[in-house]
Amino acid sequence: MQPTAFDVLIVGGGLAGLSLACALRDTRLRVALVEHRSPSPSTGWDARVYAVSPVNARFLQEIGAWKHMAAERIEPIHAMKIFADDGAELDFSAYESGIAELGWILESSLMACELWENVKRQGNLTLFCPAAPQALQMNAAAAVLTLADGRALSARLLIGADGRDSWVREALAVPAINTPYGELGLVANFECQRPHRGIARQWFRVDGVLAWLPMAGDRISIVWSTADENARTLLAMAADELCARVAAAGNHELGALKLLTPAAAFPLSLLQVPRIVAPRLALVGDAAHGIHPLSGHGINLGYRDAKALADLLAATPDWQDIGNQRLLSRYQRERREETLLLQTTTHALHQLFRNDFPGLKPLRKLGMNLTNGLPLLKNLLVRYAIGGF
Ligand SMILES: Cc1cc2nc3c(=O)[nH]c(=O)nc-3n(C[C@H](O)[C@H](O)[C@H](O)COP(=O)(O)OP(=O)(O)OC[C@H]3O[C@@H](n4cnc5c(N)ncnc54)[C@H](O)[C@@H]3O)c2cc1C
Known part of the structure; x- marks a missing residue:
């Protein structure tokens, strides 16, 4: 069976993957999002809460997710x-x-449900949920993903947004150092x-x-x-x-x-991923880095990844290949400094007060x-x- 073709295929619809998908709304790219399960609103108050920085609050406003949140x-x-x-x-x-x-x-859950509602209405996006990836093949022209139900999807660019234990990272043997x-x-x-x-x-x-x-x-x-x-x-x-x-x-x-x-x-754990791009691949969010929560920066870094990558893709002319590693290296360069700085300072603070x-x-x-x-x-x-x- 011929795979269904997309430009961008995002695996993982957590906050990083969803915000990236939303940020691609006004582009001409055909986007697919593969996620295990849809988020559900919390009954009462969700115990997973995040301190969202002003710069990321602005990002959530820009992609239309802020205004509808209670x-x-x-x-x-x-x-x-x-x-x-x-x-x-x-x-x-x-x-x-x-x-x-x-x-x-x-x-x-408040952010996830709002972002989810947005992607459900997004004209250039196809949701595959519930769905799980089973096999991945990278060739010169595309990444080809086979889902557990047998459907096949192809894309010029695959994005791993599937969290700390990223299946995508594992499937492509992307080196990562995890220090619990x-x-x-x-x-x-x-x-x-x-x-x-x-x-x-x-x-x-x-x-x-x-x-x-x-x-x-x-x-x-x-x-x-x-x-x-x-x-x-x-x-x-x-x-x-x-x-x-x-x-x-x-x-x-x-x-x-x-x-x-x-x-x-x-x-x-501290998760360090030295290279977050490869030909036809980019990682965002916790798939790309893990940081101790004492500084409250985890999803803040994830949102910044999503914005940086979406901006790069939106600015890339149609004739250029969005899976090209040299192009993707710009995203890696842009994100490296902030990620390294926050991971290092947060880790140092943790060590300073633990000893x-x-x-x-x-x-x-x-x-x-x-x-x-x-x-x-x-x-x-x-x-x-x-x-x-
Ligand atoms: C205790 C604690 C407190 C924290 N506090 C803060 C804070 O105050 N501020 C802050 O910024 N960050 C905080 N963080 C960090 C934050 O939780 C993470 O950085 C953030 O959730 C990462 O989002 P993500 O979308 O990258 O990954 P995830 O939230 O892990 O999302 C990954 C998504 O991919 C899906 N998925 C995974 N594998 C597959 C697969 N094979 N197929 C299909 N779908 C798949 C999952 O279902 C999930 O929806 C905290 C973390 C912890 C543990």
């Missing part, structure tokens, strides 16, 4: 407070930095006794990094990155015990907490206190925190 579920971040285990403190505010917000907290942190990221939502006032809080503790992200109303979503064993202990706790533990770990900053969603946990060598604690404290008094350095750090390098 505004009452989107929480602006006005300030950020960072605490170390020895009493050192660092705070940033949007006001001091001369910007309206440091970012926004959005539920993963030996930690799980525990997530859960809580109602808090006192208003959070749009402040994101983060504690660098001996047992890991705990973030309290402000959500609409008097709610917070937490990400507690902690050693596997400790995470399992937390997961096994009864709701009251977990609330007390999380409230105490955050110095009762928001009073008593009440659990709103069962806790869930995700394994954490307890004698003398390191006072040094950390001095560093944080000094930084707090240096507006220029703080502004630079705000740019790091909001993904605006």
Whole structure:
């Protein structure tokens, strides 16, 4: 059977793949998207929430995904407070930095469902869902993908947007270095006794990094990155015990907490992929990089990949081959610096606070206190925190 021909074939309809598909809406490219399962709206509040940077909020606006999301579920971040285990403190505010917000907290399912609705209506896109890829062949003219149900699709450019354990990356033996942190990221939502006032809080503790992200109303979503064993202990706790533990770990900053969603946990690792393009191939999102969630940059990097690749494809004249490796190398060059910088600084921060060598604690404290008094350095750090390098 002759494969159905497309220009671009995206495998993986998570936030990175979906946003890329949406960003190709106004091009003449014929796009196919292959995804295991469609996203479903969360009942209540989704415990997977992301801090979306201003630059990516703009991207979501440009591709038409922002305006239809329920505004009452989107929480602006006005300030950020960072605490170390020895009493050192660092705070940033949007006001001091001369910007309206440091970012926004959005539920993963809210973004995914909105992006999904958009791609369903997209004239130049064909959705294959539920579908799973089974075999992949690359030839000089096209990538040919066979689905598990026997259908065959071909495209001038294949995009792997299928997450950290990317099938595409494996199928093409693209080298990747995966370094597990030996930690799980525990997530859960809580109602808090006192208003959070749009402040994101983060504690660098001996047992890991705990973030309290402000959500609409008097709610917070937490990400507690902690050693596997400790995470399992937390997961096994009864709701009251977990609330007390999380409230105490955050110095009762928001009073008593009440659990709103069962806790869930995700394994954490640093994933480095030296080459994210090859002839007829480009990787985006977690398929291209994995980063510790302490800096909240994972999907922010994914959205930036999607925008960079979509811009490149949109600007490529029809006569040029979009699967050409030299052309795709421009995308790789554009994304390399930011990805490397954020992966390296985030990893270094993780190591700095995880290690307890004698003398390191006072040094950390001095560093944080000094930084707090240096507006220029703080502004630079705000740019790091909001993904605006
Ligand atoms: C605890 C935790 C907290 C985090 N917090 C933040 C944060 O605050 N801010 C932030 O920016 N990032 C955060 N991240 C990172 C963020 O979750 C990821 O970067 C993001 O989800 C990656 O999106 P993606 O679309 O690249 O991949 P995924 O979300 O993994 O999506 C991949 C998609 O591909 C599909 N798929 C996979 N394999 C196949 C296949 N073979 N066939 C068909 N479809 C397939 C899947 O069904 C899925 O829909 C956090 C991560 C963790 C673990």
